[in-house]
Amino acid sequence: MKPPAYNTAEVQQISQEQGERNVAMAVCVQLAGRAIIRVVSRCEEAQDNCNLDLSECQLMQVPDAVYHLMRHTELKRCDLSGNVITKIPPKFAVKFSLITELNLSHNQMCKLPEELAELQALEMLDISHNTYIALPSVTFRIPQLKQLLxxxxxxxxxxxxxxxxAPALEFVDLQENPLTPRVHDALSSVTLIKIEMTPREAEEWEDLTV
Structure with missing residues (x-):
């Protein structure tokens, strides 16, 4: 019985493709390793300064290991910006109950857990540059929240x-959002809270100069 005959060119192509896959896999492992090292390193820093900076860490969620590493630290600030996070779990508010500033900007989030209302000390929340289509109602119930971006x-x-x-809200930034004319007008009448909005363009049937 003769062994199967292989075309030299086919063998070389298979070998090349396998080599490229191996290189790609090695790069992925290396990047993942760097990301893990970065997260652990920043958690260790936070144990000293109570400021957890996990921005630009390629996170799709807050790793469970973070809650474990931070279990004996009273965090004051948490920065999760610049990742690809789609949601924050309810336990976040339980584990980090003392934070005063939370930055969730530049992610892919469209909602917030109702449990964030339990953050008794939170004063500044940044949810800018995400995919929200409605302003999360939980933000109106955070007792000390003063600034909402x-x-x-x-x-x-x-x-x-x-x-x-809202019990403490002083400033809301809603610029660069496609607010409906009705909502835009209603927000314009709010006097006790400073609300920043992009000036709306008049519809064709409107004449706002009258």
Whole structure:
């Protein structure tokens, strides 16, 4: 029985493709390793300064290891910006209950857990540059929240009446959002909270100079 005959060119192509896959796999492993090292290193820094900076760490979620590493640290600030996070789990508010600043900007989030209302010390929340289509109602119930940055999303809807009842809110940035004319007008009438909005363009049937 003769062994199967292989074309030399086919053998070389198979060998080359296998080599490219091996290189790609090695690069992926190396990048993943660097990301893990970066996260662990920043957690160790946070144990000293109570400021957890996990920005630009290629995270799709907050790793469980982070909660473990931070279990004896009273965090004051947490920066998760510049990742590809789609959601924050409810336990985040339990584990990091003392934070005063939370930066979730430049991710891929469209909602927030209701448990964030339990963050009794949170004063500044940045959810800008995400994919929200409505301003999360939980933000109106965070007891000490003063600044809410929600610019550069896809927000069309805001519960203005609930927004007015927010216990401590002083400033809301809603610039670069496609707010409906109705919502834009309603927000313009709010006086106790400073609200930044991109000036809306008049519809063809409107004449705002009248």
């Amino acid at each position: 929600a610019n550069n999303n896809s927000i069309i809807e805001v519960d203005v009446e609930r927004l007015k009842l």
